[in-house]
Amino acid sequence: MDVINSVKSISISCLLYGLVFSLLIHTSSNAQQSKNQSISINFENVNTIQALEQISAISDFNLSYNPDVIQVHQNINKSYSNTPIELVLNDLLGNQIELKYRGSYIIIQRVQPAIQTKNKFKIAGDIKDAETGETIKGVTVYEVNKLNSTLSDDRGNFELSVSAKSDYVTFAVSRANYKDTIIRVPKELNFNRELYLNPVTDKPEKKITFFKDVEAKLKEIETKKLVQFFTSKKERENSKNIGLIEEKDFQFSFIPSIGTNMQMGGQIKNRYSFNLLAGYSYGLSVFELGGLYNIDRKEVAGLQIAGFGNAVGEIVKGTQVAGFINTNKSYTAGMQLSGFLNVVADDMKGIQLSGFNNISENTTGSQITGFINISSKKMQGLQLAGFTNIAADLEGAQISGFYNKAKEMDGFQLAGFVNHAKTVKGIQLSVVNIADSVASGATIGLFNFVKKGLHQLSLSHNDVTDVNLEFRGGSNAFYSILSSGIQIREDYIWSYGLGFGRQYKIVKSFFSNIELSSHVLSSKSSSFENMNLLNKLNLNFGYQFAPHLSLNMGPTLNIYVSNALNEDTQEYGYDIVKNPVFSKKYDSSGLSIWLGYSASLKF
Template sequence: MSGKLIFLTFFLVAVVGRAWCQNLLDQRLSLTFTDLPIGQALTEISNQADCRFSYNPDLLPNKNVTASFQETSLEEVLKKTIGKSFDYKVRGSYIIIQPVADRQSHKSNIEFVGEVVDARTGRSLANTSVYDVNNLSSTLSGEDGSYKLSTFFQDGVTAFAISKENYKDTVIRIVNQQIAPVKIELQPLEATEETRDRTLRRFIDSLNIVRFLVNRKAKQHIRNVDMVEQRWLQVSFLPVIGTNGVMGGKIGNNVSLNMFAGYNHSVSGVELGGFFNVDRMDVKGFQAGGFGNIVGGQVDGAQLSGFVNLTPSGGTGTQLSGFVNHAGTRYTGLQGTGFVNVANNINGAQLSGFTNFTLLDMNGVQGTGFVNMAGRVRGIQGAGFLNMATAVNGVQASGLINMAGTVKGLQIGILNIAKRVEKGATIGVVNLVKEGFHSFDVSANDITDLNFSFRSGTKHFYTLLTFGVVPQENTIWSMGIGVGTEVDWTEKIYTDFELSTNTVQPMDTWIENAPSDYRFQVNFGFRLLKWASINAGPVVHFFNYSSDSEALDLSTKFGGRPLFKSSGATSNSKVWVGYTAALRLF
């Protein structure tokens, strides 16, 4: 057949947008062949697997096949049907069958030339990818639709794929290096819905750093070509400048080494980058970048960078960076950074120097030096300044403020804010619970004649702040903080049980070793109106004071009939029962 162009296969197939083309060979088939020629066997396999085969029938064994397969992978079916001496190249929904290359096989150069047009209109198609399916050498058609690709034959056989975004692919398998120009007519695709994988890839390719690092030619090939090649190793200095060439965004690797920056389809193993690693789909294993890592798919393993990790699809494992981590959808494991962590959902831990932000569910530990923000928290939120959540089932603790919708557990901070507390308590100086308990009391007791008290939290656990003074004599003032619980016996009658610690000082001086008055009081109350009540009850005082003359003088002004009194060289104490009476406003 010397001097003649032989089209062994010329067919069109719809692009099905497979995220990982190897899945086509992994699908399970159940077939039975009884003395069937190989060609017919391949037809039956094609029908059940919903794929097309491209092959040279002259290279297949001349035999009939008798075999039975139950839930067997397509790759294994092919090996047992035609033998193990063939390779399978997956391109979209078609599979190219070719003999395994012999190390001693003969290579010869070839120029594949022609033009690409729209099959319906005849219009020339510019920027169409034309590539050798074996070595991935490629070119783009010009504005007039013309193309020229220099490559080589392997034992006088090769195959070319012609691909363009929004068109059906064409595969041409030829024998003979003396070929005439080939006019390719591509059929337009019907409009299809945007898939999640396609959306992710478009997002990654739209990032400024990717647009800066990846040249126009590589971007066009990536948009056009529906295939994924898997290679064990790639080495690059920059995207396109490396062993994967302009097709890097369509090639997955087991080991990826990027001297400065890399741009690949995926990694199953290890990826190291001096500055930046960019992978359009999944990374499984270990990824480290001097400045950053960007992964469009999921990251399952460890991801380390000096500045930023960006993974909009989330993942599982450990994500560590110097400045920011971003994991969309769901991340399971540890996010640790010097500044900010961001995720939609977290199962594990988020630890940062400044802030953590989880849009939806935070299951585990969220710890930061400044601010935590989350949707629903099941676990612990710990911050130096502020915690925020729509719901907390666990513990929310901060150095200053906690904010939540529904609380089932504990809020611990200076200021706690919640809509409701279904179980647990808010423990702080001030607890503002919308569906909780708040009151303002004006009272008198046996130490100070005029007192103002504020209670906040829930009825089963609240905190109280008090300030008291003796206004007539202008001699004593007090200030205290405590906790309490209220029991409602009827709609009108209630009882408070409270513990507090109070500092008592004279008006005209400050006692260095401040006297402390520890109080346990029981308030018996009656509600006059919905917003007002009166209460009164006994107060047990334990007063501890130093032996300084000012403290000794102060101690004589109250507690004149102690139940217990102790005097020492430096410390004194006494116990007595006093009283309190108050008007409470709600």
């Protein structure tokens, strides 16, 4: 009697000896559907086979079955509304039938009673392209129940043997970009024949540039050197050929390919996964623990803990803890905690905490590390690093021991040495601040360089030093001042100092400045051990004659502190005080306060 297989197109094929059947699936082998897909369907006076045909026509699955194992009922009148397809099939077929989900198709087979002795099954042959007749290498052939597998060699040849306590076993033949084939082998048959795989012809044409193609390949987790080190070529070929084939509650492995999922670990999603050294799975839904390295090709939800590292190919929702490195190729929501490095090659929402380096694209949350944080696109939240923080756009705060960089900055930058941003909306606080422009806020530091801001040179004269050269850099809201000057009278006193100020616009060409600065005074006869500190509070008024020329003048409040005792006069400091409003001599220093003046030309 012929063995018949029904698929979406509901074709019936009679195969070798009438004992083997083959299924050609009209999708690529990597397609995968949800076993929880719900359907709505109404049956009116149909038999079981007709009902299966109608289900196959409206669902995303391809149904594979032998009518000989189906108990056919007549005059079925049932209606299902938004019901999982598994429940519909179980209701129609009864409890003597079991369902096997393999990618985009469902294998319907009879529940086989256990027998005392194991039967040996063997399948062999060579695989060719049905259109060109050329041999196909790297084809995965696997037994659908126990997951034993093999690959066709360079000449397309393959051979696979299994033992099972059943009267028949079912093998699947899968290759990327080809339609799948299913073969059922009874115990009496030694299967050895040529197999022809039909290429998938209904794929939409894709226009892929060279660079996008390279980027897509880099997104594949199998391109990582560490993943290639821990996995075999056979496992990686299986992953190219086959999508998700099963979900299991538990798996244990010593290393990839030596464990309960054997060479097919990359096609199985686990709830709980335990890897003595390393493991390789399709995905995870609850918990995974690895002595060294956990590798999951697709989505992970839950908690991963590894002595060395975790690597995930797609979305992560949960927590990853690793002694050295966490690497995710897609969107991550949750926490990454590692001793050295966390990498998300996509968006990150949550916390990255590492000993050395955190990397992500768009980041919402926090990056905390001992050395450097990098958010290659937008950072919304906090970057805290011992050395450097880098973000393309920042909405939040960057705090580092040495250097912060952002393109568009809306928030706060605090660095031990340098802050760098293109556009500042907020506050930069560091020794050196660099920006293209300040839209709002201020750059606060000893050296402020704003490309589209304030950068002025000025020549000035005041009541203490005759000639001064000054540089102002920053923005009108806040700028820093570097100055040096000399008194060419008497002892040739010179000064150098730092300060900061703010400029206010009064009317069209009139403005005012308020500045606070501190200057160290010295002369040929002074000692570096002496303190001569002149502090100034200036209130200047200016007039802009031209775009780069203004005249400024105004009063100055001088506060002079010195511990250098003049042996001749028994006074502290240089003879620069004129008409003090306050003067007092202490045990080892003197303080004088008086009003002075300043005038300058700014360029």
